[in-house]
Amino acid sequence: MFIMQTLRRAVQLNGDGVATIFAGRRRSWRELESRVARLAGGLIGLGVKAGDRVAILSLNSDRYMEYFYGVPWAGAAVNPVNIRLAVPEIAYTLNDSGSTVLFVDDTFAALLPALRPQLEFVRHVIFAGDGEKPEGCLDYESLIEQSAPVEDANVGGDELAGLFYTGGTTGRSKGVMLSHDNLVFNALNVVAEMGYDRDTVYMHAAPMFHLADMASTFAVTLAAGTHCIVPRFDVDAVLQLIQQEKVTNTLLVPTMINLLASSGRIRDFDVSSMKRMLYGASPMPEAVLLSAMEQMPTVSFAQGYGQTEASPIITSLGPEYHVPGGAKLRSAGRAALGVEVAVMDADDREVPRGTVGEICARGANVMLGYWGMEAATAETLRHGWLHTGDLGYMDEQGFVFIVDRAKDMVISGGENIFSVEVEGAIYSHPAVRECAVIGIPDDRWGEAVHAVIVLGEGAEATESEIIDHCREKIAGYKVPRSVEFRTEPLPISGAGKILKNELRSPYWEGNQKQVN
Template sequence: MLSLNSDRYLELYLAVGWAGAVIVPLNIRWSPIENEDALRDCRADILFVDKAFAPVGATLAKTIPGLKLVFADDGETPAGTENYETLIARSQAMPDAMRGRDDLAGIFYTGGTTGRSKGVMLSHGNLMANALNALGEGLWPSSTIYLHAAPMFHLANGAAMYSVLLSGGSNVVIQGFTPDGVAAAIQKERVTDVLLVPTMIQMFVDHPTLGNYDLASLRRIAYGASVISDAVLMRAMKALPHVEFTQAYGMTELSPIATVLHWKEHIGDGRAKGRHRGAGRATLGAEVKIVDAEDKVVPRGTVGEIAVRGDMVMMGYWERPEETARAVIDGWMHTGDGGYMDEDGFIYVVDRVKDMIISGGENVYSAEVENALAQHPAVAQCAVIGIPSDRWGEQVHAVVVLKGGASATPEELIEHCKTLIAGYKCPRSVDITATPLPLSGAGKILKRELRRPYWENRDRRVS
């Protein structure tokens, strides 16, 4: 599925499983090259597109042999494309394929440490375990009117859909996030719940016309995907004093929730203890531990890698057994996030073990950006790091050494990257230096040395 949010997207999440097929939600912010790579990788049979992505879909269908194209939107159907509603009208209802908990339900593509995206395989059991865990935590009760404002290709939003359907709540869909669009939907549909990434929360509560809308129905905002700053959280709580905030921490490989930080920890005694800066405690059905480089549990308060075990842990990476074996050890998913656990079991994320940046709630793997930069003929050496950003949490920053006699401007390098990878992955800033990048004894670029000036005097090395 390559589409903005729609009611048909929700239908497809359910219908594909009913049919015994596998859904692959594609990232609408990716470049056509990246989505082509994903489609070829999973050997997709059918691509559903809306108006916004019909031209891209037509190109992909010409490029990938045997790929069938279906137009899942209102309006005129492009030539050579099947129409979603026409297909339904001329087809007989089919019986449930009765897929079991261990059957593959979806492949969700995420960035890769090697420069190529990899498909996270989630089973029906994975998705249902996460949905039930969320309900057990008190998220999305039966009275919920949930707004799909975050992209539906993101598993966090898709997973919320399953919980809301199980609880008997209602799903409200808008095409995509804008502050006015969210506020208008809340006012019109009496929305009670929405999931937003911190960047969206900041844009929403800082919007100059927010006071023009009736937001009295809104009861809960869940947030995640990246760390929220104290300043943004305080502004949000002030702007929406009747709303409770809940953080969910996790990753696609965990279907996606691992820990939950409830509203009570954002205020009162929990806040006094600094828990509002944490990621909460293990959700129902999950175990969490902090391990060192030898995979041994470290003492409470000691920073190590966060590892998670439970029925929500992915089946593995699509056709990448070696990467799966590195990530999942004895059933424990190694997240790549550095953090510590306090005496009460609360998790605090303070760094990243993986070479990953989270910008505006989107994962960006440095290797992907470096591979794009390295294809520029003037680049001799490059390194990509995350630096603090008030708006995006973290900002993609590149340090580049040019070849002797070559020239290139930061703007040229950024534009070059945009031809190869999604815009949000491209550097927002570039330092061009004549000094060779610092190397370890094994010849690996010491990115911590490059990151240090930007993160000095901060409690954590992620934003």
Template sequence: MYLTQGLRRSIQQTPEATASVFQGRRRTFAELGDRVARLAGALRGLGVQPGDRVGMLALNSDRYLEYYLGTYWAGGAVNPINTRWSVAEIAYSIDDCQTALMLVDDNFTGMVDELRRRCPGLRAVVHVGDGAAPDGMLGYEALLAEARPVDDALRSGEDLAGVFYTGGTTGSPKGVMLSHRNLFTNSMAVVAEGAVARGCVGLHAAPMFHLADGCFMNAMLASGGCHVIVPRFEPTAVMEAIQNERVEEVLLVPTMIQMVVDHPDIGRFRLGSLRNMLYGASPISEGLLDRAMKALPAAGFTQLYGMTELSPMATILTQEMHREAGRQLGRHRSGGRAAMGCEVRIVDALGQEVAQGEVGEIAVRGPGVMMGYWNKPAETASAVRDGWMFTGDGGRMDADGYVYVVDRIKDMIVTGGENVYSAEVESVVATHPGVAACAVIGVPNDQWGELVHVVVVRKPGAALEGQALIDHCRERIASYKCPREVSFVDAMPLSGAGKILKTQLRAPFWAGRERKVA
């Protein structure tokens, strides 16, 4: 079980088939294989040893695909960096998992000097842009041209494949350690469930640093698919790519789907090649599903539910359940049923399975369950018990095994497909001198699913206003984590133990809704 297996098979079986398409560059599997082997040689020449972390801070490109495969081929482990993070958050992830080498594109070269100042262990930075490498950086294409291709290290099984950072429940991001076995078996399940067809043409429009797209990428590699890539999600660019490359599959979050199907120019594009729209982060609303099925009549819809700690897929909702028969049963509001290789159950606070239809915590067991959180044994022990990953999502299961997410036990918000942990935002809000107490909650929003909302008690005499607090946060954390709304109260509702009762703060915003999450 090793993540270069799909590439090796395609090199053997379909060497002249198109492997990647990006901004006019088209490469075959034979060409991709040569570049991956050369990149691996370059990485080893720069001191990468088995298991060493290699970071990448860049928008989507064909070189991002090469980065994943080249790092695995060299024997290293990836640290794909969230491009929306602040310098402080990026530096934390680099230092935390001891990333000594990083690839950076033109969009982020301006951060390099500050990252080097903050991260003394960062030995080398490789520029992956098309122009000349800035001073102090190594040129990607020059490295590949000079490097000799090396044999695949064939790291596999329980060998570390990557450290994938998620938001922190205690104020700092957590590095999720995933093995080759974790990611390989998950990709096999995606293919086995029919979510990615053999040899399909797939579009990478969601960020490639995110494991949702990584899951799609690994499944496409396993099935010998062609990777069409756009730098970032933008509705027109997505529709142009589908039309021009006859794209058959794409993975988006519901917010992105909405932006495509409601775009005023959608009628100008030929999108009939699209056969499968995969999505995650939240169920699709009935209204959006109606509009999407009308706008994309040839496409089916497939939902994947999971989390980074599960590599990431745990359940799948098939295309059939989005159509009329499934919708009549309300199945389109579920996250689907356990995927192949996964077991899912709903448990109470003691970890015991609850009765059918009762609400409890969703727990998952299988080969995709993470190795653990990097250097956080206590948090690992809390999350993984007896082989079961306790997701922090509250849900129920029906008689046919369909899982419905109804609430979050973890203090997490999902906005535009990104996970935001309340504690991480609260730790920043609380540093403002005008804040006496604060609580961050998720509130419903039609476009983004949920918005980050902060409730604040001002310090006596403070003249703090909402925009000033938002600006304070934007200087310290990624913009998507920052509060979009601020409300001020005289006092927080407290439990007998003095804990802020967030359920009371959230209640007015979610009144009249069956689900307490978007």
């Protein structure tokens, strides 16, 4: 398979149809293909060769879309950089990958003075913003204007399509190597699961650097639909775009859906065009999901579970199972098309149905490995299975239930306590807007369950009230022993996941291990 097949098909099927909508710019698929061919010519003129890595550090835009196709058209591999990283972390990503060209927009051009002295391989910086070009940068539009189109390099199959760095919250950040086969296979799967077609208007509101959104980047193109883009998630901007452009589909991570559902703004906009909303990338509290379903009754919700190493989808839960009180609503669904899923014990033996173990997967979506990390690759892909690090179980019908990340599980008095379950109980309290549950050191129990909570605007609750509320929902040993209230939003990653490592850090300072 070839990434460029998705673009060529879109041009064949819908050449004059709208490909991208962003900041007042509307371009057809034919125009997009022409610009991509010229962008590839410009990159080759800068010395980019087959297999080279080309990076981007940018908010969402139509030029981000062109980057995703211009780089493989030139035979190179993409390296989309996490927008929430600090300068030293960005430099590590660029240096470790050996990226030779970097695209930046207006927002991240400001980091260049601090970033440039740390870069080992980047030879050219291309400014892909709309403001004034920073000194020492090449201009994106000038590069396209002044470059002749080139023939597609026709790179595909198991050749490297991109490096996608994981968050690095538990050590050295890993560069996940995904092939053309990986990404296009996943796109085919997403088209089938989401029902994308030429009439699809997909909104990119989650960050485009992340595989959760990127799955639809290639899938919507494959279906010859329309990409409608906002720079970053903002409740009013998202609702305004849905109303204005008659958006039909999107992906939002649970933190975004929570902000949307708790905003009180949905009723002020016409969101009737929305057909399906996919969510994933982190656990979805049931109370948040039910609130969103109630406020957007015409929207069909679907869940995708996976990770970067799986391109990313492993399982999916369709709209037919999104029924309040439904037996499968808390599950992550069943194995996606062409993906095999098993729950394994510590010896990599499949456990009986209903038994908690590590979720493992295999299929054409599974990564080539980690860039320059052979030992970590061998450990993660042992015995031919991708070991996700997620704990869960499978029922008799093949539905997978995620109980926690292995690293987020709290072990208190010898009992395994899954933070996701405790968070679900807390989110069902009407005053709670955001919460995260972590384990903190405890002299008696080893670890104690601690909740960090942000209340809704104007809402009130006390520590004892939250604890009593949880006692009605979950077993006593799972109930938080302490509650911390914050007024600022909880820290999140570029992908919208709550950064529990940052919440844990003050409590574990001076400990060599994050367990007690």
